Amino acid sequence: MSEVSEVSEESFVAWTLVRASHVVARGFTAVFAQVGLTPTQFGVLAHLADEPALTQAELARRVLVRPQSLGELLVPLLERGLVSRDGPGGRGRRSGIAITDAGRELVAAALPGVRRFEAGLGLDPGQLRTLDDLLHTVLRTLGEDG
Incomplete structure (x- = not known):
């Protein structure tokens, strides 16, 4: 039997992960909207909220975006008073980013929707923990930036 005849979409874990990623991203987009x-x-x-006063570069690594892209991402959060910056920021400048009380309140307001979404994944709590552990292993192995 040739390798080609053994190909199906179920035969590639990475493809299943890509497909699941798209479905979860759509659902999460609706939750956070x-x-x-x-x-x-x-x-x-x-x-x-978990790691106060990260630098912009550290924060970019955590959320898997380029530092330049994070600057654009922070603008609406700064304008809404959800985060604050402890310096002027900008290219080549080290500045810390911190969550504000309003930001913490918004995270708390979002959590029930996150929990409902996770409950709708069809996994029991043990399976969710296992999946989380496995996905973190993949992220660490790939260096979180592929």
Whole structure:
């Protein structure tokens, strides 16, 4: 039997992961739209809630965007008072980014929707933990930036 005859969409874990990623991203986009955020903006706020005063470069690595792209991503969060910057920022300047009380409140407001979405994945709590562990292994192995 040739390799080509053994090819099906179920035979590639990475392809299944890509497909699942698209479905989850669509669902998460809808969840976060209810609180006026994108999934990446939520990721920024969640990381800052967990790790106060990250630099822009550190935060970019955490949410898997380029530092230049993070600058654009931060503008609406700064304008809405969800994050603050402890310096002028800008190209080549090291500045810390911190979540504000309003940002923490918005993360808290989003969490029930996140939990409902995760409950709708069809996995029990143990399976969710296992999936989370496996996906973190993939991210670490690929260096979180592929």
